Amino acid sequence: MRTWRVGTFSMGGSLLFLGLFLFFSRFLGFSMVQVMSAWWPILLIVLGVEILLYLFLSRQEKPMLKYDFLSIFFVGLMGTTGIAFAVISSTGLMDKVEELIAREELSFELPAYSYQMDDSIKRVVVRTVGYDMTIEATEEKEVSMFGTYRVQTAKKDKLLKTAEDLISANKRGDTLYLNVKTLPNEVGPFDLQGNVAATLLVPSDVKLEVIGNGNELTLKPRTLANDWNIESASSVMVDVAKNSDLKVAAVGVEDVRGKDGEWKVSEDTASSEGIENSSVLKNAVYQAGEGKHRINIVNAYNVSLNSN
Template sequence: MRTWRVGTFSMGASLVFLGIFLFLSKFLGLNLIQVITGWWPILLIVLGIEILLYLFLSRQEKPVLRYDFLSIFFVGLIGTVGIVFAIMSSTGLMGKVEEVMAREERSFELPAFSYKMDDSIKRVVVRTVGSDMTVEATGAKEVSMFGTYRVQTAGKAKLLKSADDIIAANQKGDTLYLSLKSLPNQVGPFDSQGMVAGTILVPNDVKLEVFGNGDSLTLKPRNLANDWSIESTSSVAVDVPENSNLKVGVVGAQELRGKESEWKIEGKKESNVPEDSIEKNAFYQTREGKYHINIAGAYSVNLNTNQ
């Protein structure tokens, strides 16, 4: 009487077919995920053949039926993995995993932005969203922005197609409002936020107000001919040019950097209070200090007078 071990044939055939698929994938350019998601249905065919073969032989030889539990477990494990991959592929999660595995950090140029100014605009208000920005005064009668952004991507396609994807401009009365946008980002466990480093050129004869969001800001007033106001930034660096006529005022800063002799501290230092926990009010002035740069709510302010 013949003994039939159910599962042995299925495991052997499964290994043979899996080996064939992996071997052919080298020549067909398939990746491992494509092989697994496309190969697992063959397990059902192999198991069905084994059952039909057993039924056919049982009529003629009446074999003794035994189960090869190790083989059945192995076949079931491979089948389960294949089904899981198929479900992930149908829901789009597999594509997301493949994208994450192929990601690398890339830098791209920001789309060019320019807004023509006229004499009716007296003030520019800028709102940032955590980007590292540089604001520079210029003699041109327009506001413009350029720079780079860095993101993790699986391809070479740019994330930002036009300037509208990164900045919004609206004129209300005599004020031009510029709102910087965050980089597009899908919510999920595999996504990460990119970084933006840009430069904004502002006409030197209009009033400027910048509202930050815990970001870093570099100011290059150059030939400034109006007042600037900066609020809610983490750190501010001010490049003061020679022969300028400026007064840089700071309110509520934890750190003042630059030559100590350049800063004039306002108020008295409290005794028995750590230096790094004191909010400092100070100013720096050149000549008569005709034009003001007022900085409030910044953790650190760095004064660079070697310009």
């Protein structure tokens, strides 16, 4: 006659219920985390039922429980795993892991932005946050921005609902201040920052100042009618159209690129004096026409010229 040891039935029943949970989860849309964090209380129910059945069916006057310790060990291991999933899920960390696994890279259009200019605005100051940007002069009497942004997300919804989610404008006196914001992003170890590729159109007759943040800028001055000042960009590309009348001055840069003879380059020896192993900075000037209007570039790593 076989001896009934408590734990054998519990392990078999636990595996049966776990298999059923996993099977039906494929049709009901449950995730592995939901299954593992929800099914473990059944272990206690099955084990309790087995003990009660053993006591009820035992013919001994004073029945003594006999355990199958190997089965109890596996049941306990499965239960501990389920409890761990439930605890981690309650902290929200498991949701983060699921979201990270389900992420894909998506691209969206930036919400259209425009600011109508008036004659009282003589200067525009743009502060960027590290995204690549193209800045182009326009004959229109408005500042506008458009482009795309790319993010890794598990959601299909757009991060930016309105243009104000990415850029803010403040007028003070004769100056319009534009501050570009970072994309919305939750702080956490699994969160990845997105990227923006934007084009900013600025009226050609107002003075422009751009404060970079180690980002790449492409300048398209076209028929420039005022001065531009660019500061703290890592790389600046200047597109110069035919019959342009401007001067491009790069001050304290490490590298200038363009066709032979376009730049007049001089080394800035004073800026690197006394610094070991430092690269010699350069000052460079390019002039088209009489050079009536200037593009001043300061504190950039390299400046490239593309003359058409």
